[in-house]
Amino acid sequence: MATDAHGAAEGGLVFHPMDQFIVKPLFGHGEVGIFTLTNVTLWMALTVLAIFALLVLGTSGRATIPNRIQSIAELAYDFIRKMVEDVAGKDGLVFFPYVMTLFVFILFANFLGLLPMAFTTTSHIAVTAVLAMLVFLTVTIVGFVKNGVGFFGLFWVSSAPLALRPVLALIEVISYFVRPVSHSVRLAGNMMAGHAVIKVFAAFAPTIIISTGIGLVVTPLSILAIATIYALEVLVAFIQAYVFAILTCVYLKDALHPHH
Amino acid sequence: MEGDIVQMGAYIGAGLACTGMGGAAVGVGHVVGNFLSGALRNPSAAGGQTATMFIGIAFAEALGIFSFLVALLLMFAV
Numbered sequence: 001m002a003t004d005a006h007g008a009a010e011g012g013l014v015f016h017p018m019d020q021f022i023v024k025p026l027f028g029h030g031e032v033g034i035f036t037l038t039n040v041t042l043w044m045a046l047t048v049l050a051i052f053a054l055l056v057l058g059t060s061g062r063a064t065i066p067n068r069i070q071s072i073a074e075l076a077y078d079f080i081r082k083m084v085e086d087v088a089g090k091d092g093l094v095f096f097p098y099v100m101t102l103f104v105f106i107l108f109a110n111f112l113g114l115l116p117m118a119f120t121t122t123s124h125i126a127v128t129a130v131l132a133m134l135v136f137l138t139v140t141i142v143g144f145v146k147n148g149v150g151f152f153g154l155f156w157v158s159s160a161p162l163a164l165r166p167v168l169a170l171i172e173v174i175s176y177f178v179r180p181v182s183h184s185v186r187l188a189g190n191m192m193a194g195h196a197v198i199k200v201f202a203a204f205a206p207t208i209i210i211s212t213g214i215g216l217v218v219t220p221l222s223i224l225a226i227a228t229i230y231a232l233e234v235l236v237a238f239i240q241a242y243v244f245a246i247l248t249c250v251y252l253k254d255a256l257h258p259h260h
Numbered sequence: 261m262e263g264d265i266v267q268m269g270a271y272i273g274a275g276l277a278c279t280g281m282g283g284a285a286v287g288v289g290h291v292v293g294n295f296l297s298g299a300l301r302n303p304s305a306a307g308g309q310t311a312t313m314f315i316g317i318a319f320a321e322a323l324g325i326f327s328f329l330v331a332l333l334l335m336f337a338v
Contacts, residue, residue, distance in 0.1 A: 018336070087311060182322040189325035192332075243318040246311055 017199035021123055021192065039119040040127070047108045047121065055104070076104065080245065087249035088256065095252050098138070102131060103245035110191060110237035114230070122240075123191040125184060132184035135248050143255035154258035183247060190240050194233045201225045270334045277331040284324020291316040 026037045055076075058069035066074060080103050084096045106122055113120025121127050143151040155172040157165060204222040208215025295313045299306035 083311065185329055186318060186322050186325050189328050193328055243314055246315060247318060250315060
């Protein structure tokens, strides 16, 4: 529906701001199947390589006085470990490797997506939904394994008046099942919206080629806007990875201690 | 002709869905503003509560993102 709005000939945008999210095969122009190598595959592999370079190669020296790369790796490790301990509690530390993996993967995917011409893998709900569904299943399974039927105590607010409890239980059940939706859509939505805004301004930037009069005003303004929003996006890339990890910890805390 | 009206409705709906952004803005501003006013009264306790602030922001923001999702669905899926 929006694809026919393309083209500079009509005076519209030179490119569509959503074009950057199209999944394309790396080789040729065939159909995208399950095993097709696409730009998503490429950027996910680069993400994993970058993480490997930081966390495995960077710390391989095991120096007592760490160099810069080892310091960054240790900082990230300590940061997430402290967060898991603070939010999920001491017994939540079993899940520290899982939360660390999620955080580092999302962080690097977000940052690599900010490179010009890069593909942001986390901007696709298909990617984030799998991550969020894994968290949801982990939390549900851990909750039932650790507490048995007592896990239903999460929905039964024992501190509320008895007459209110069934109503609250209904709300709690709904909010429990909305979790994977909001968890995944928050990350994908933030990434997609930010990158689309950058592309919208990028499409206004060459106005000076079409008309010098308006261009003298529009072009510098849109270039300034791109730079500013890019800086904001660097911040958002980190915050969203942090939020995803910390919400995982909050959900894990619910699974480990379901009583209100 | 009918297709045009459907398309018009989808575009108007996508625009209306953007009003949800205002709600998210008010919510996030409320969370951070209250955190800041509390933090300035007792700065020594503020450091331990930044994580809680981010959780609050995430919950407030999620509903704004849902309105963005509705706008996207109207633009590209309807």
